[in-house]
Amino acid sequence: MGSTKTLLHIDGDAFFASVYQATHAEARGRPVVIGYERGIATAFSYEAKAYGVKRGMLISQVKRLCPGCIIASSDYRIYQLFSNRIADIVSSYSPYVERYSIDEVFADMTGLDHMHQESYEGLGRRIKQEIETALGITVSVGIGSTKTIAKIASSFYKPSGFLMLTSQNVSEYRTQICVQDIWGIGPRLAVRLKALGIYTAEDFVQTSKIILISHFPKPVIQTWYELQGVAQFGLSIGPKTEYQSIQKTRTLTPPTTNPQLLLSRIFHHIESAFSKARKLGYQVEGLSLLLKTQSFHYYTIEVPLPQPVEYPYLIRSLVKNAFTSLYKPGELYRTTGCTLYHLHKASLVQEQLFDHEKILKARLRAIYPLYEKKQIRFGSDLFETHRDSSKKLFKLGQIM
Numbered sequence: 140m141g142s143t144k145t146l147l148h149i150d151g152d153a154f155f156a157s158v159y160q161a162t163h164a165e166a167r168g169r170p171v172v173i174g175y176e177r178g179i180a181t182a183f184s185y186e187a188k189a190y191g192v193k194r195g196m197l198i199s200q201v202k203r204l205c206p207g208c209i210i211a212s213s214d215y216r217i218y219q220l221f222s223n224r225i226a227d228i229v230s231s232y233s234p235y236v237e238r239y240s241i242d243e244v245f246a247d248m249t250g251l252d253h254m255h256q257e258s259y260e261g262l263g264r265r266i267k268q269e270i271e272t273a274l275g276i277t278v279s280v281g282i283g284s285t286k287t288i289a290k291i292a293s294s295f296y297k298p299s300g301f302l303m304l305t306s307q308n309v310s311e312y313r314t315q316i317c318v319q320d321i322w323g324i325g326p327r328l329a330v331r332l333k334a335l336g337i338y339t340a341e342d343f344v345q346t347s348k349i350i351l352i353s354h355f356p357k358p359v360i361q362t363w364y365e366l367q368g369v370a371q372f373g374l375s376i377g378p379k380t381e382y383q384s385i386q387k388t389r390t391l392t393p394p395t396t397n398p399q400l401l402l403s404r405i406f407h408h409i410e411s412a413f414s415k416a417r418k419l420g421y422q423v424e425g426l427s428l429l430l431k432t433q434s435f436h437y438y439t440i441e442v443p444l445p446q447p448v449e450y451p452y453l454i455r456s457l458v459k460n461a462f463t464s465l466y467k468p469g470e471l472y473r474t475t476g477c478t479l480y481h482l483h484k485a486s487l488v489q490e491q492l493f494d495h496e497k498i499l500k501a502r503l504r505a506i507y508p509l510y511e512k513k514q515i516r517f518g519s520d521l522f523e524t525h526r527d528s529s530k531k532l533f534k535l536g537q538i539m
Contacts (some may be wrong), residue, residue, distance in 0.1 A: 143249065143284075144247065144249050144284050144285070144370055145247070145248045145249045145250065145259050145282060145283075145284065146245060146246070146247055146249075146282070146283060146284065146285065146286060146288075146289045147230065147233075147243050147245065147246045147247075147248050147259075147262075147266070147280065147281070147282050147289060147376075148230075148243070148280070148281045148282075148283075148286070148289035148290050148292065148293045149225065149243065149244045149245075149246075149266070149267070149270070149278050149279070149280050149292045149293065150242065150243050150275060150278060150279050150280075150281075150290075150294070150297075151221075151225070151242035151243070151278050151298060152158045152185070152215055152276070152277045152278060152279055152297055152298035153168065153182065153183065153185055153188075153298065154182070154218070154221075154241070154242035154276070155173045155182035155213065155218060155242075156171040156172070156173055156179070156182050156183050156184035156187070157184065157276040157277065158214075158217055158218055158221050158276060159171050159173065159209075159211050159214075160184060160275075160276075161221075161274060161275035161276050162217060166209050166211075168186065169184075169186060169194070169207070169208075169209055170183070170184055170186040170187035170189070170190055170205050170207065170208040170209065171175075171183065171186070171187060171208070171209045171211060172184075172192060172198070172201050172205075172209070172210050172211070172452050173186050173211055173212070174198065174199065174210075174212075174213070175210045175211055175212045175214055176212045176213060177392070178194065178197060178198050179195055179197055179198060179433075180192055180193065180194055180195065180196045180197075180198065181194065181213065182194070185298055187201075187205060187208055187306075190205040191204055191205075191209070192204060192205060192208070193435045195433060195435040198210055207333060215241075217501065218241055218242075219241065221274055221276070222241045222242065223239070224270075224273065224274060225244055225270055225274070225278070226238050226244055226466045228243050228266065228270050228273065229246050229266060229270075232246070232248070232251065232262060232265075232266055233246040233247060233248055233251055235247035235374055235376050236374075237374040237375045237376055242339055245286060245289065245374050246374075247374055247376075248262060248282070259282055259303065260303050261281070261301065261531075262282075263280050263282050263301065264301060266280065267280045267301060267444050271299070277298050277299035278299070279293045279294065279296065279297045279298060279299060279300040279301070280292075280293055280300070280301045280302075281293030281294070281300075281301075281302055281303075281304070282294070282303040282304065283303070283304040283309070283368075284300070284304075284306075284368040285365040285366075285368055285369070285370045285371070285372070286322075286365065286369070286372045286374075287321070287322050287323070287362060287365035287366055287372070288304050288309060288366065289304075289366065290322045291304065291312065291313075291316055291322070291340070292304045292312075292319075294320075294387075295312065295315075298394075305489050306368065309368070310341060312388070313339065313340035313341035313343075313344060313366065314339055314340070314341040314420070315339070316339060316340035316341075317329075317338065317339060317340075318332050318333065318337055318338055318339060318340065318343055321340050321343065321362060321366070322362070323358060323359075324362065325437070326437070327437075327439060328359065329357070329437075331354065331355070335350070335354065340366055343362075343363060343366060343454050344363065344366050344367055346363075347362065348360065351363055356425070356480075357481070358397055358480070363493045383482065384414055384478055384479060384480040384482070385412045385416055385421075385478070385479040385481065385482070386412070386476065386477070386478045386479075387400055387408035387409075387412045387476055387477055388408065388429065388474055388475065388476030389404060389474065389475060389476070390473055390474050391404065391406070391472065391473055391474065391475065394472055394473040395471070395472060395473045396468070396469055396470060396471055396472070397467075398462075398466050401430065401462075401466065401472055401475055402459070402462050402466075403421050404475040405428055405458070405462060405475050405476075405477060406451075406455075406458065408475060408476055408477040409426070409451045409458065409477050409502050409533060410451055412451065412477055412478075412479050413448075413449070413451050413479070414427040416449075416479055416482060417449055417507075419482075420484050420485050421479075421483065421484060421485065422447035422449050422482070422483055422484075423444065423447065423449070423479045423480075423481070423482060423484040424444055424446075424447050424448075424480075424481035424482075424483065424484045425441070425444065425478075425479065425480035425481035426441070426442040426444060426448075426454070426458075426477065426478070426479055426480075427439050427440060427441045427442065427477065427478045427480070428442065428458070428461055428462060428465055428476075428477050429474070429475065429476035429477065429478070430465055430466065430472050430474070430475060431472065431473055431474035431475075431476075432470055432471060432472055432473065433471040433472070434471075435473075438465055438467075439465075440461050440462075440464055440465040441461075442454065442457050442458055442461045443457065444457070447483060447485075449485065449504075450504075450507060450510065
């Protein structure tokens, strides 16, 4: 497959609901739905799924659909304890462990078959059994030569699945994976891929790189390589010093249709993400906005950036225009977010600015530290929608 790496991916099955069942004996084997505190189903057990429960469904609907269902509130303290224990068990087999999310772990097992005197398949099955015995939940385990292939493997036989993909069998399984189910693709990119006649992961791999480059951004090309066993995404096993992207999201409680509030939150995310990028020494060449509806549909849009950006003030009109295209009046939204990508170290970026842009950027460089310390605020809804008389109102134009 073009790589000597052996990566393991562990994914908790219906994790939140399974943790509840493991810690409440009366819930074992019964349908469980998490989300009481928000009034909607945010997670559910396989037993509840069999009744037709779907994510985002109102709790009142869940009760009608499944009268005997247990409705529980989220408990992230317990979830984190289970997550920590999973990571600890995996770390006892490999020192190279990435805690990808609260219910997912990657581990680099390369060469550890000799140390443990056991095959990679045997190690994967032993880790799976140890987790399930210790925690009383099931996990699905996948092994492959890249993170994308390992994730495909872990998803194939859920719940409590196990699959090791090798150069001998990976093509067979790629033909069974719909393109929208590939890690990092999603429904919007899938529509564009299907328009080119690409319906499965195998179709994707067999498509010419030249064709893909002409239609899609770099992350899609990286996924194309990953599916062929050529690693593009390394494991994050310590404090991050380099980033491929920076994402900021937040759930709104309660959900809203108010475009001013949604835009305000998106601007806040952008400011926060760019602040992090500046601290890491990055300039940004890619920006996308996210809105997620109450029914858990995701909508994203790319903001065209004409040149590398450090300060969002310079792109406020582009952001507003993109939001206007993304927002659907009357739709109830529950999450806002943004993603920065195509990050480049500022010292390596060749700036091409006109004199007035250089002056503006120099002034922004002086002003932003004060803004980040909350010593001033800008007289623009780009940054704030709630007036605070304790902060000095600052009009950028006054010093221009």
